[in-house]
Amino acid sequence: MNSPLPPAAFGRTSISESPRDPYERARFDAWCTATMRTYAPLVGAGVVAAVVLWWPLDRVIYANEPHIRATFAETRLALASFLTLCSLILPRLAFIQRHALVTTATVTVIASGLASFHLSHAGGDDPFWLAFFYIAPLFSVAFLFPPVARLISSLAIGVSVAAGYLLATGDSLDSHETRSAMSYLVFTSLMSATLGHAVYLLVRTNFLMQLRVDEQRVHLAELTDRLEERVAEQTAELRLLHRRAQEAGAEQQRRIARDLHDGLGQELSTLRLLAGHGQGVANEAPSRELFGELEGLVERVQLSLRRVLQTLRPRLLDEQGLVEGLRTLLSDTERRWGLRTALDLGPLPDPCPSGLSVALFRIAQEGIHNVLRHAYASELVLRLRQEGAWIVLEVQDNGLGMSSTGEGGHGLDNIRERAAEMGGEASWEQGGGTLLRVRLPVENS
Numbered sequence: 001m002n003s004p005l006p007p008a009a010f011g012r013t014s015i016s017e018s019p020r021d022p023y024e025r026a027r028f029d030a031w032c033t034a035t036m037r038t039y040a041p042l043v044g045a046g047v048v049a050a051v052v053l054w055w056p057l058d059r060v061i062y063a064n065e066p067h068i069r070a071t072f073a074e075t076r077l078a079l080a081s082f083l084t085l086c087s088l089i090l091p092r093l094a095f096i097q098r099h100a101l102v103t104t105a106t107v108t109v110i111a112s113g114l115a116s117f118h119l120s121h122a123g124g125d126d127p128f129w130l131a132f133f134y135i136a137p138l139f140s141v142a143f144l145f146p147p148v149a150r151l152i153s154s155l156a157i158g159v160s161v162a163a164g165y166l167l168a169t170g171d172s173l174d175s176h177e178t179r180s181a182m183s184y185l186v187f188t189s190l191m192s193a194t195l196g197h198a199v200y201l202l203v204r205t206n207f208l209m210q211l212r213v214d215e216q217r218v219h220l221a222e223l224t225d226r227l228e229e230r231v232a233e234q235t236a237e238l239r240l241l242h243r244r245a246q247e248a249g250a251e252q253q254r255r256i257a258r259d260l261h262d263g264l265g266q267e268l269s270t271l272r273l274l275a276g277h278g279q280g281v282a283n284e285a286p287s288r289e290l291f292g293e294l295e296g297l298v299e300r301v302q303l304s305l306r307r308v309l310q311t312l313r314p315r316l317l318d319e320q321g322l323v324e325g326l327r328t329l330l331s332d333t334e335r336r337w338g339l340r341t342a343l344d345l346g347p348l349p350d351p352c353p354s355g356l357s358v359a360l361f362r363i364a365q366e367g368i369h370n371v372l373r374h375a376y377a378s379e380l381v382l383r384l385r386q387e388g389a390w391i392v393l394e395v396q397d398n399g400l401g402m403s404s405t406g407e408g409g410h411g412l413d414n415i416r417e418r419a420a421e422m423g424g425e426a427s428w429e430q431g432g433g434t435l436l437r438v439r440l441p442v443e444n445s
Contacts, residue, residue, distance in 0.1 A: 016201045017203060024211065027211060028208065028211075041088075043142065044107070045084075047111075048087070052076065069202055075118035076230040079118075083107070105143060105153040108140070110189045112157045115133070116165050133165075134188045136160075140153050140189075142199075239423075247328075247353070247355060276295050278294075299425060329364065333380070338382055339378065340378060342380075342381045344381060344384070345385065348385070362418065363415055363418055367395035367415065370412070375399025375433065375434060377398050382394070383396070386442065393436075395435075419440060424441060
């Protein structure tokens, strides 16, 4: 059989949580004052309602005792009038609002003595009537007082009840019954103070815990804000580094392409010329064949070099720029494949970053290539525009559309990878053809 867990396993078991500093104490005291200022008039109105609604029962309970009915009526009328005036007038006074706790206790003490004085006429000098007022000190349980003030207010209610009884009956506490009734009144006052203090501790603990939770929430919100600011700063730095890396990469590609073209390209052209010259001046057929093969080999190497240069840096971008390069790309596509094309341009950044231009051009090439290979389309529209911090490229055709799996081989993968490298995204939509939409961030480029 498992042994029960000790209380410490469930956390703190104390109901008392004391303020840690004057700030918390002041906050709790201000809350107590505001709470009593709000709810004390409502409690008074509730007591008035109970007194008035209970009034008709007097005709049933004391049907044959008109003197007692009249005494109870007098008591109810006096108590209801007093509490109504207090509930309507006192909350409007600035001084009372600042001292709502003391005012509430004072009104309760006066109301208790007033009720005791009037009701004691009904019983004459019978101490049994004091039993009606044992409940009076229980009203102090609702007071948000610290221990000393609570004990004083509870005893003050008991003293007020006893004084009202003694003034109404003229009893001098000589009888054993009166002294017993008074002792019970003292007992209920002390019990009310004890219960009220337990309630006070629970309320204070709950308030302080909520206050500290709110402080921690504010602290966490501040930390979150600072963290978001730091993340935003780091993101901006990473974007700047990414843009510089893209620019450096594009510049490096341009330099390599230029060096290959100006160096190796010229050397290959010279070598091809020499091979052609050698083929023309050679006297023997084997030599002419050898020079012919050499010229063909050089030509193939030149073609390979052009493909490498095109991969490093599209020639159209260097010669014409992004927009004119796209126009030429569409024009060549229309001329070679008979596909009707259109270019729809919106606002664009000026100048368009080099790395972004290369990515857009390559994605446009790949999108047009996919249309030619798979769509069997007769029309193609290429749209390019800036939307806030994004550049949007769309390639739309009126062809057959994509497969149901949404997979299109290496072409679609290449587009996704290029978009992801730039911090963007690519998507495809169906409906009367296929719409390729690519969004690339301007500031990342």
